[in-house]
Amino acid sequence: MTTYVPTTSEERRAMLQAIGVETIGDLFRDIPARYYKPDLDLPSGRSELEVRQHLQSLAEANLDLDHHPSFLGAGAYRHFVPSVISHLVSRGEFLTSYTPYQPEASQGTLQAIYEWQSLVCELTGMDVANASVYDAATGVAEAARMACALTRRKRVLVADTVNPLYRQVLHTYAGGPEIEVATISAWQRDGDRLVRCESLAEGVDESVACLIIQQPSFLGWLERVDGLAERLAAVGALLVVAVPDAVTLGLLRPPGSYGAGIVVGEGKWTGGPLDFGGPLVGMFACRQEYVRQMPGRIVGATVDGQGRRGFVLTLATREQHIRREKATSNICTSEALVALCSTIYFCHLGKQGLRQVAELCLQKAHYAAEQIAALPGYALATTAPFFNEFVVRCPRPAGEINAMLLDQGIIGGFDLGRYSPDLADCLLLCCTELTTRQQIDRLIAALEQGGPSHG
């Protein structure tokens, strides 16, 4: 049995004596005897060697994407992670410290969070950012609550091109305070084509706290955002923009530039592997005037008695440990270490590198899209501009295409029949800088084989 308890039985005896009791059981007398020391239905402990072998075999029972091409995105994006990140974040001083409550003994974490907040502001074009929320999905829900608090309204609009999983979390969070969530249709199917709606601001009126959109949208295209924030502002509502992958911000204009009031983003894919979807990390940024309604920790710079710069948790009067039931959110422990991975990633990629990664994603996705569109039976579902994900109409149900691809060792795209019954013949495909031409060519060959003439 493995143990991390250092105490010997001799020491235990001496400690009990110092306390003035005879047995460990004497320390547990407050627990009703009939409930004390139940026979737990648990296995016996094992050695490190045995546990390691067991976990190794479970890991090998999975089909990992280091060894299999994948065209799956749909909210989780596999990018290259430079070696420097894991080496730095696995330092015990970052890994095994707590939330930085004692600033003098936590300057490392605090300064790193300040740098993260600065990077998030720069990427999103917003004034202020917090230390992180759990993920983009809960970030969307927190943004909706924040917009309701700012506007004193209880109705939010969300485009149906926001990731359906984000929207599910939004609905869960909205249930308690009875925030009304109205989903607006951002596209329609016109025969073989999907058409973006002209304006997402239709139906906005003075009952609405905010409109939530995703850029790029869940279906990969860029939403029409010009004039949107102005139309919302005219009725006193906020524009909330969700960014599914911070890599897109290497190339695309920041949401702050088109009037977003709150921006949430997923920061996991910039600096972290897929990790089967967790931990993630939510970027959360807003305009200066909203900062006192923001959820979560915020780090600020200040000085010590000798005028030296230092960093502290600040604006804590928004938070649960001070404000209790009046807090802006209950969030406490969040995803600091994942934010640190992302911070190091942005520094490593730098001004040029992030743009280059974004361009590689863009080029590869457009190459793949063009090749697929040229296959008999397949077509791109829209002409709208897209970043690195796109919808392909298939000659057969998308689920069948994916099964056929999996038989050849390829993880296909996202079966859009799971998103809308209208799109059962559509696949959402994704490329990143990790997708090679060879993998794309393999996909094309497999799709061609599974095309109409072979069906």
Add this chain to the structure above:
Amino acid sequence: MDSPGIFAGRQQPEPLIFERSVPGRRAAALPPCDVPERPVRELLPESELRAELALPEVSELDIVRHFTRLSKRNFAVDSEFYPLGSCTMKYNPKLDEDVAALPGFRQLHPLQPEETVQGALRVLYELQQLLGAITGLPGVSLQPVAGAHGELTGILMVRAAHIKHGRVRKKVLIPDSAHGTNPATASMAGYEAVTVGHDRQTGELDLHDLRAKLDEDCAAIMMTVPNTLGLFERQIVEICQLAHAAGCYVYCDGANLNALVGQVRPGDLGVDLLHTNLHKTFAVPHGGGGPGGGAICVTAELEPFLPAPVAVRRGDGSYAFDHDRPESIGRVHGFHGNFNAALRSYTYILSLGKEGLYDVGATAVLNANYLMSRLRGAYQLYVDRPCMHEFVLDGRSLRDHGVRTLDLAKRLIDYGFHPPTIYFPLIVPEAIMIEPTETESRETLDAFAEAMLAIAREAREQPELLREAPHVTPVSRLDEVRAARQPDLRWRGGARRRAAETAAEARQEAAVQGRV
């Protein structure tokens, strides 16, 4: 005794990474594009492209030095005793880190076909089972990623259960000693938080106050067991019975589960819902503020309301996600929760097993009582009776010497110890909340006790040593009032540089126009 060695080599100010930026310097090199390229402007409208992105321009060594230096400005479990009450800063086994880094787990897409992730699904399913066995609450979801997230999930489940039974309830009862997350959670879930007092003699919930406030408008009571004074609530079984008789659920904040693990199953006591902090009891490193895990464990009655999907084992022995859960409160996380944290806790529980987990709770309580016995006399205890995994000192006696709990905490840093939790729970004036955990040796506990005793002497003889502490850190006490009144929440050099460029362009423009 000062230990400048703790921060030796960490005294030089470390600039912001932005301040190290040199135009044109770079770390990353990207591979050439292996597909035919087209001009970006053919693929995306010009108006969608960003003009400027002021990320730092630094070398890889710049980055390594910068973040290594920053790391050295942190206290951490790997280097210091960290007796932060209510936070369970135990040792985080290195095996768990290696398991969490296996490519067969890290390189998995959360939406991959289930037949391709059988190993990962088995981990989730078995961890659900293990947590159910430990807590006596068989319905488990691993979706919540933090304690407060688990609380919100639990209270939303309570709400769903009441709605199902046609009951409209408005209030959640919360002891005055509770963590701030409890009332904040109640509000987020749409409830009014009603405070229940404690008995000053026993340090436990005031049953009279509970009886007065418990009625058919109460949806749940949120208990913390042991409570935040580190005391087991001896009336917990009765509290559960009273609550149930009023149709009210009992939520247990599992932040203090480390005292109970292996000793008692909260479900046996009558608790209906409990979150476990995987980053406390089950050894996931805290990471400076996450990622953790807030798995929610509930009774069979409440199981249908768990977030969907949950991991299940099918009749044929395969593992799957069950999405078909019509009474579920819905999803609380973008994917499956913090899988990478779940892997660590699964590894930890399998390593220790039944006997090892028993030893965790038993030794955590032994260590706390031992430390308490060493400090009794020099410090005043808020309630003087055997504690569970932590105990709370009343720091008011320090005031006689013109020093406060905050000063004591800062002085502990000079001695090389991370301070305990201070000014919490709110019911204890000048609170000092100490949780040693089971992984600390007797020598460490003794060294900490000696430091606390020495500081008590210093408070009498040289109180300025405390008031001016810490003396050895890269920065001394920081001006928190200034931080809040004049918020400086980000580096503004990028904006300044852009403004300067825009101004320069405007001047040039004006000069050109002037010539025309």
